[in-house]
Amino acid sequence: MDEEAPLRFYGCGINSFFQLGPLVSECPSQSAGAAAQASDDGSGAIIQGQNIHFSSQEKKSVLHLPQPLALERYVAEEDGLVQDIACGATFTIALTSRGVPYQWGTVNGRAYPEPSRVSLGVPLRCLQVSCGRKHALALMEGGFVTSWGVGYFGQLGQGDNLSSDRPRLIHHLDPPRLGGDRVVAVACGGQHSAVHTAGQSVFCFGFNRYGQVGQGQACNKISTPRPVNMSGIGSSQIRQLVCGRHHTSVLTDKGQVFSWGASSFGRLGLPDPKKIVGLPTEVPAFRCCPLAALACGDFHVLGLGVDGRAYAWGYGSEGQGGLGATLHLRTPRPVEGLEGSRIAQIACGAWWSMVVTEAGRLYTWGYGDGGWLGLERASKLPYVEPCPPVTKYGATCSFDSDFNACLPAVVSTLSHLRVEKVVAGGGHTIIMARRIQRRFSRAERKVVQGFDGHEMRRGGREGIRRKQERWGCWVWKGLCLIPAGMQTEPRALKMLTRAPLLPPRPPLLFLPPHTLRRLSCPAPDLQRRGAVKAVMYRA
Structure with missing residues (x-):
């Protein structure tokens, strides 16, 4: 039986603009919500210029490995628990279970070193938040939309190019203005924004030099929401709307993908496109293998197939495509190195890719100089120029x-956790995960019975056991019992020389930690027949 632990948050990448938030190790003791109540007016420290790397506050500017974040200490109890997160280039926004957004980082030149409650200005619950590079959109009850941040190209939808520190309603998207229709989802790109309504209409606004607003032709900017001609989707329903740096994509309920905007590097997934595609155009690669989800980076795209496989296309000079090479992908290709793992979620940072498997393991790949991949680097990496994939590389420079992961690699420092979701921005990654507290069932205790002539009893003299929460395992009679699907932390792995990955089946592994010298896997035929319920490894 598994007991669900509280949701925890981990961050890695660049923290020069406070976008990762307070670390547990750096967080002072204070009551939950104190910072939120103090900053409810939306005030923050104004920073002149861009030289924030040498801030007077003691912050780690780069985290190469995921570190725990102390977000729950700054969220007021009456606002509920954090349930979703969105990332921009230099800021992060969290949404609580009661529809209250909190933001931290640097927004429009104003720094928020700690999570601060965002005052939406209207007494409505927030349902969704989306972040662009330097702006954000929030969807509220009733279909109302607010925007704030940098608005140089009209990406705030207010009819001007002004920036705003506080959320303002986009009156052009109010339900009465839409004839009774209402917005059901929002999305932000580099400098443009998009929304789609319950009536299957799409509205875009903002920077349009590459046709990403979908008006059929390019111009510098469009500062008010404009409808996009979506007649090409026919009777299909819009399932998801995503935006990249200079392009926009729509996923339908039939798994079809429609893209428009800049086509360079193959980010639209079209076989032979023009330089600028001004109207939604179907990606033919997914007519036979429909998709269930989309995610956009700056210049590349990930797709999640209904079969649980991941597909990539677009920019790939740093290995974002996950094929072991550094080439752009003009059409969608299946990501390699994930065979045998069914994908549950996909996500993209600006220059990197991430997936979460159904087993709760996080894989990342792509450009990783800033530590946002959360991977440990090798001391020496091969130097590779963009070339045909004659030889596949796992990591290169x-x-x-200095560091490109060209094939998916598991984030081993989170192996003791079950990752539920991952989000990323322009230079940082935030991971939402839980620690599964495993308890042995009666059937599993019977499996242990008989080994070494001892019995596993609760509180018995011969069956004394000790739960190691830090290692995610149990110690009993000198044996380390590790449940299937649960990995130990690196500290525990160092104690087990040449430890293999835990198999997905036998529910228990018995490892003698003090006398272990070599490990050997159980007989494959026994695993196939399912005859092995528990395996004991001895020196």
């Missing part, structure tokens, strides 16, 4: 990058 190039003339402008």
